Amino acid sequence: MLILGLTGSIASGKSTASRILSTTHSLPIIDADVLARRVVEPGTTGFERIKDYFLPTTPDLLNADGSLNRAALGKRVFGDSEERRADRAVLNRIVHPAVRREMMKAIFWNWIKGHWAVVLDVPLLLEAGLDAVCGEVVLIDVSDEELQIGRILGRDKEIGGTMTREDARRRIQSQMPRKEKVGIMEEVWKKRNRGYIVENDSGKEELEKRLAEVVDTLQAKRSKTWTWLMLLIPFLTLGTSIWVLATTWWTKRTYYRKKAKSA
Ligand SMILES: CC(C)(COP(=O)(O)OP(=O)(O)OC[C@H]1O[C@@H](n2cnc3c(N)ncnc32)[C@H](O)[C@@H]1O)[C@@H](O)C(=O)NCCC(=O)NCCS
Numbered sequence: 001m002l003i004l005g006l007t008g009s010i011a012s013g014k015s016t017a018s019r020i021l022s023t024t025h026s027l028p029i030i031d032a033d034v035l036a037r038r039v040v041e042p043g044t045t046g047f048e049r050i051k052d053y054f055l056p057t058t059p060d061l062l063n064a065d066g067s068l069n070r071a072a073l074g075k076r077v078f079g080d081s082e083e084r085r086a087d088r089a090v091l092n093r094i095v096h097p098a099v100r101r102e103m104m105k106a107i108f109w110n111w112i113k114g115h116w117a118v119v120l121d122v123p124l125l126l127e128a129g130l131d132a133v134c135g136e137v138v139l140i141d142v143s144d145e146e147l148q149i150g151r152i153l154g155r156d157k158e159i160g161g162t163m164t165r166e167d168a169r170r171r172i173q174s175q176m177p178r179k180e181k182v183g184i185m186e187e188v189w190k191k192r193n194r195g196y197i198v199e200n201d202s203g204k205e206e207l208e209k210r211l212a213e214v215v216d217t218l219q220a221k222r223s224k225t226w227t228w229l230m231l232l233i234p235f236l237t238l239g240t241s242i243w244v245l246a247t248t249w250w251t252k253r254t255y256y257r258k259k260a261k262s263a
Pocket residue numbers: 009010011032033036070071073074077088091092095096099122123124171174175
């Protein structure tokens with residue numbers, strides 16, 4: 001089974017792309033944002049740990065019904081000041097391992113169900129190095145930051161949020177710069193014919209067209225026989241997965257070494 005990583009900066013259009021991949025192309029989606037909400041619901045260990053750490057210094061951390069006030073927590077962790085970075089690191093250390101565990105379980109179940117591919121929709125795929133478990137990676141890319149900010153604010157308004165331009169900017173600053181993401185995609189993924197940069201500066205129809213091209217390419221790469229073989233012979237699946245993992249690790253190592261030398 002192909003693990004197709006889907007990533008991009010905030011509001012680049014990952015969820016929109018996921019919806020297209022699910023409805024038009026019948027691909028199962030594992031959405032890290034959804035899992036990240038699930039693992040901090042009241043009653044979970046994640047919720048308790050967040051409460052222990054953030055509540056003493058964030059009086060509005062909880063809503064009236066006892067759930068997490070995500071906007072308040074967002075204000076604590078997004079931005080590029082030292083303090084925000086440190087708080088974000090704490091939150092990531094609480095949430096990410098739980099999300100990774102849920103993700104691996106979901107991958108396993110989709111494999112059991114016999115899907116030819118599963119989409120791993122993860123905003124921080126490259127930041128967290130989770131692309132290492134993917135066979136192919138799609139980056140949804142918006143090159144115009146003003147358009148990106150507009151989409152963040154537009155979506156927030158739709159759900160009755162009160163986000164400001166500055167809040168939107170802080171969220172963008174909290175992620176790996178777009179240029180670096182494109183660099184990894186070019187050097188680690190596209191060079192091995194396993195990466196796709198899908199530009200999403202235009203309309204949704206254009207996005208649909210570009211995604212259809214990616215899916216066509218992926219399907220052409222994987223013959224039916226190969227998919228059946230992978231399903232029937234777990235050993236072969238394991239071997240292929242190890243091979244992809246090792247080559248990704250090696251290419252990334254070479255990329256970072258080259259980058260460190262030229263810095
Ligand atoms: C801070 C929180 C409570 C804010 O919640 P809110 O509902 O406002 O935003 P939501 O979770 O829908 O995230 C929206 C987008 O923000 C960006 N984002 C979220 N968390 C992070 C992070 N830790 N670092 C950088 N960007 C992030 C992503 O692009 C994400 O798609 C929430 O984002 C959170 O718990 N983040 C930590 C977990 C995480 O890293 N999630 C991302 C997927 S693993």
